[in-house]
Amino acid sequence: MKISYNWLQQYIQLSEPAEEIGALLTKSGLEVEGIEKFESIQGGLSGIVIGKVLTSEKHPGADKLKKTTVDIGNGTILPIVCGAANVAEGQKVVVATVGATLYPTDGEPFKISKAKIRGEVSEGMICAEDEIGLGKSHDGIMVLQTELPVGTSAAEYFKVENDYTFEIGLTPNRADAASHLGVARDLRALLKREICKGEEKSLPAPKEKLNFNVSVENSEACPRYSGLVIKGISVKESPEWLKNRLKSIGLSPINNIVDVTNFILHDLGQPLHAFDLANVGNTVKVKTVAEGTEFVTLDGNKRRLTAKDLIICNAEKPMCIAGVFGGLDSGVKADTTAIFLESAYFSPDFVRKTAQHHGIKTDSSFRFERGTDPNITVNALKKAANLILEIAGGEIASDLIDIYPTPIQNFEIETSFSYIHKLIGKKIPSETIIDILSNLGISILEAKDDNLKVSVPPFKVDVQREADIVEEVLRIYGYDNIEINTKIRTEYIADFPKKDKAKLHNKLGNLLAGAGFSEIVTNSLTKESYQKLIENSENPVLILNKLSEDLGVMRQTLLFSGLEVIAYNVNRRQKDLKFYEFGKTYFKTEKGYTEKDRLALFITGNQHDESWITKDTPSDFFTLKNFIQRIIEKLNIKGLAIKTISNNYFSEGLDYQIKGKTLVQFGKIADKILKATDLKQAVYFADFNAALLLDLLSENTVYQEISKFPEVRRDLSLVIDKGVTFEQIKQLAQSKERKLLQEVNVFDVYEGSNLGDNKKSYSVSFYLQDNEKTLTDKVIDQTMQKLMDSFEKDLGAIIRK
Template sequence: MEISYNWLRQYVPLDCDAETVGQILTSIGLEVESLTPRGAVPGELKGLIVGEVQACERIPNTDHLHVTMVNVGKGSPLRIVCGAPNVRERLKVVVAPVGVTLYNQGAPLVIKRAKIRGVESEGMLCAEDEIGVGTSHEGIIELDDRAKVGSPVALQYPALCDYIFSIGVTANRADALSHYGVARDLAAYFNQKVPTKAILPEISIQLGAKSATQVELGEIDTAGCVRYSGLTIRGVEVKASPEWVAERLRSVGLTPICNVVDVTNLVMLELGQPLHAFDLGAFPTRRVSVGFPPAGTPLETLDGQVRTFGGEDLAVCHGSTPVCIAGIFGGKASGITARTTEIFLESAVFNPVMVRKSSRRFALQTDASYRFERGVDPAFTVVALKRAASLIMEIAGGRIDGDIIDFYPRPLEHEPIVFDSQRAYSLMGITLSRRELETLFEGLGIDYRPIGAGKYELKVPYYRVDVTRMEDVTEDILRLYGYDRVPVSSKMSIALDQEMRPAVTMYEKAVRLMLVGAGFSEIMCNSLTSSKNFGEEVSYEGFPLVRILNPRSMDFDALRPTLLLGGLEAIARNTSHQRSSLQLCEFGHCYHSSLSKTLSGGDPLDAYVEQSRLGLWLTGYRREDSWNEGREPYDIYHLKGYCEAILSEAGVELRDARYERSALAFLSNAATISLAGREGWLCRFGEVDEGLLKSFSIKQPVFYAEMSWEVLLSIWEAKKVRNVELPQFPEVRRDLALILPESVTFGQVEEVALRVAGGVLKRMSLFDVYEGNNIPKGMRSYAVKFILQDEHSTLDDIAIEQCMQRLITALTESLGATLRG
């Protein structure tokens, strides 16, 4: 939200500079993200202050120099030597203290302490040309007698110097989406010391009796429209806005369009109430309605696009014909043009949820919808309408036809809140006097009535849509009082969590350290994703996605069922910036829903599943070129190795792991690792599909693994550490070259071997695979290494030969293996 400092001063008296105002706004909860100077004066008059000459004496032996004592509002008066002919006592002047920079004709001049004719001067009294506000150098500037001593000089030249606050308004502070709303908060802050009220802009219009030619109310759908007000104005002249209107809009980033439209935007930025002006020709029968056009009804909007209503989209209509998407965007046929001479001016409050849904469905977010979605104060509807009508008649001419039409069947207000001051003080950590507390209530616009025992009955203004409980009021009081004024306690209380799972933390820390040590970078991606990534079925691996009811964007309309896509976005961003070799990991949550559980009744939350996962991504090169070896690209086996290291850390015996080829969404050459006797999978990995990579503009292979973190944690927590003696007897290695059907995997070979020789077979590995000459078609050769060791005695040749023979027999019978000659 952009707020103009000069514009803000129209509604609240400000005797401090923009920087101080920015600090105050941040301290009361309206965080100023940036403060940008905007003006025609070099240096924006920064550091210059209003002073008053208390004494003025001529310096001996000079014809024009005087030594003055100037009050600048704080500290001792400054001794300043001045040669201007008009310097005199009790004159309000522009003072440039030591350290201030002046920009005389663009050349910077830093004011320094100096001696002039033996008299030390502590600053400078300035002429117009010396600060850039004029060209005169005949004497120093004579300020108005009402100028406050010590205040910034920039306050005396609002037309030449402005500052723009960029305020990060949180979603609950709809009341602060206007200059008057921000001024209201500042007034509440200043009211603690000096009685201060925000000042509404002046409104002067003459309303007549109801006219037979004015626009009248038709059917208004109360579910979609809380309040609807309007006014008919005839005889306007549409043309460019005067400079003061155009400049106000430009100062906060809006482009002027024409006087009538500019007024509606100005009043919205001023008071927070969106307005819309229709060409009166859009209402030939002079009746305006608000309702829901049937699904399929078209409307050409102001941007020239034809948009179709979906049956649940609210519209402003003439009869059954929509002329505007209510609270979002106007129709082209009813728009203001240079030929427009008669207008219907609308000020309304529409249902926030309906506006939000339609805004997302039409993919349209406007300044109006942004405010309606967060909540607009219905008490300001007519006020804003009168203000806009007054400005339109001032700059576009015209006359009001009839009276205001106003539909407001059920006025909105908050339920009374019982405020217990002692309870509030315990929450805030401070105690206020009764007068301090009631002053804060008044500043916040809260009507209060004491009901005894330190309690009050409060009536909160409806523009504070987020204040509905005593705790909300307490928070408002504390932010105005000042968080920095709350004393720091001399003791600290800590609640110990008895449900902590230290093993979880230990395992996660161990895996993190392992991955970082191996060169991985940890990422954290958005839990929201787009359902468009998952096809028309909007599901992932057979489970429906968890959809968001009111998404901010169609790119974030579902909770992610896999970590994969977020990592691909990170890879795409990095590779586009010439960083192509990446090792990424993420600990995160994935979500899916079960349609069967949804339909079965019971707790609706049972249909949603949240699971912890660990994702790994490899892409690019494991090793770059060097003088003694070439670069080595990542492949699926590097990824498999990292997965197995993590499984081993959890306590998984890899000989018990089962590897199976799998058809997984988004992955090719994929495999699943599971554990014998345990439900569920431990890890799934593979190479990301080329089609998916192309959609992310990634032009190199990416390998991805996703690990079921909750299953691994359960294994880790059940792991028992055993101490065993070091082997006393030697290992023996034997190799076999086996010819097997190409459908047989090494995992199957390993399973048979462990079953037959598990007592002495410590480990085995595949060190060569061959297909080609001398190998029958449909077969392949595996070269397998076996490591044998007996814990109780040295294996002799006979025992070794018997063991290997059992292995060969079992492999032949179970898998159709033959020895390669």
């Protein structure tokens, strides 16, 4: 939607520059997406002045050219070579000076420069109207009849209008702001200035009343219908002021009648339609028609109407799709001498369905679909009619028709100042709230103690609840004026539901199933003998009436029940297995009993099925670690600390912790644990704290833009003590370079007597990348030197070169 700065000033006095007004509107919810300068004549006639021809004589070197001197004021006399036959001494003419850019009616813009034409110096150009974009005539130069002194700018003589146009991204709920009047209402509240609507002229009484009949057969689709007849008009070009108003918002002037209806549409937000009275006759019916009725719209397309389309008809046939599009035959033409001018309020639902069905979007349907003001139809009609009488002549030839059987009432909303303060998060003075609402056109019915009761006019279609009142106050008061509390609390606004376990199970279950894992569900009852294999185990939950010794206690780990499943499969020649299980473990405490949610992973056998194209590769510790890393990345978990495991489950293993809590322990199961379940092949096991996984589950997926700058790899070979792990190297590197270092990877490990006792060598790759610019060799070298210094100092590493 486009709004003109100058047009706004017809309603409210503005001294602020357009950029400041645009910023105010954006903060209030009317987002200004751009501001463009508008000139009624392209280029604004800059550098073009009124001059007087002092001499005019034949060019010595060309028969069709004349050599002139022109006074352009301030004692400046310009020699100008002119090709126009009508140039003569004593004329006042339009002169483009050196440096001026001309925007001709046809053709590309060009700049005036000092030149020699057939040997004679020419320092400007005497212009025809088409050469400066004023018309299409090129019969000769423009000769002015004016008393204005030479040197006067052509912009002043031709009354060039400069304006600024706001491009507003209007949201669907702000139908009240789809006009200059609507935007001015917001500015009234923002700037605390009065709106000047101008003097409302009454219509002249008709000298002769035509016998004219209007009937509304579907008042649900058309709650209000207003109109009148004007005869004796002359359809012609609109005056400059009206054309400039329309041009400033991107509309092309058509003729004075159509231009008036477009002007009122964008001025007041009320769509109008002018029918040629010769096509209307003396009858207008607002109704639906039979399904499949053919109708040719203004664009020349033949359309089949539905039984739910609201149509404006004469006594015999359709003339217009109400609120959407006019008909080809009923519109104003060059020879139209009388019109029926319509101003109505159509139901948004009916207009929306019709516009969507026929695929038609017009300025009228845009406003009717969102909701116009039912109380402005008559005022808009009067303003349009007076304008038409002023610029097209004619006289009123009927009574003002206004069919409004069931007036649409204001919305009454009861709220409280304390509720407004609570939702905003700040106590705003009651007087400020009342002023804001009043300036927006919302009447205050009661403001006593904490109670507030208001009456909202129908044009504010988006204000029907308490929260809407708060939004109106807040957008004018200013979101930037609400301080952020150091102790932010949001529980008074919304409840935060508990995270759903099912989402975690589905998310990780899909990931693991896709990686070849099968889900198992095992019994929570297990052997009491397994309990003795657990170091530092808590008191088991014993079953008082146990069915057997194999089902004597509640399990404290998912390990043994999973190993039993593996043993069962291995004994049946299914040796390559990957299992996962979501389950509970149970414990006895001083206060009673408790249970914990766990996720267990089991891997045993070969990584892949036997195949001629790949060798058998046994699963190992790093196979399991890879799947654990995929789970961590899937849940976007950061900031893990890694420690070695010191319990009797694993012969080798790691403990991943976050903020001091164990997230997962994993590794190779110790032989004495395997022996308890009669297993002889290696098994790798991971035990996740599922409750902690659920806490770390994010409801939102975070996406990061891929950098458009290249990544750089640098490799180092480090000789270090055998007790130094790769994880130490990685964490040290990441702590020393947080911005550029994207990834650290070890791609070779070597141990040999030539390195010395208790030494090993790591070959490590470092990936560097800057998301804002391409890395230079200098920056890369400085970064790598910083890392090498840290490795030598903190880890005692020797850098092999």
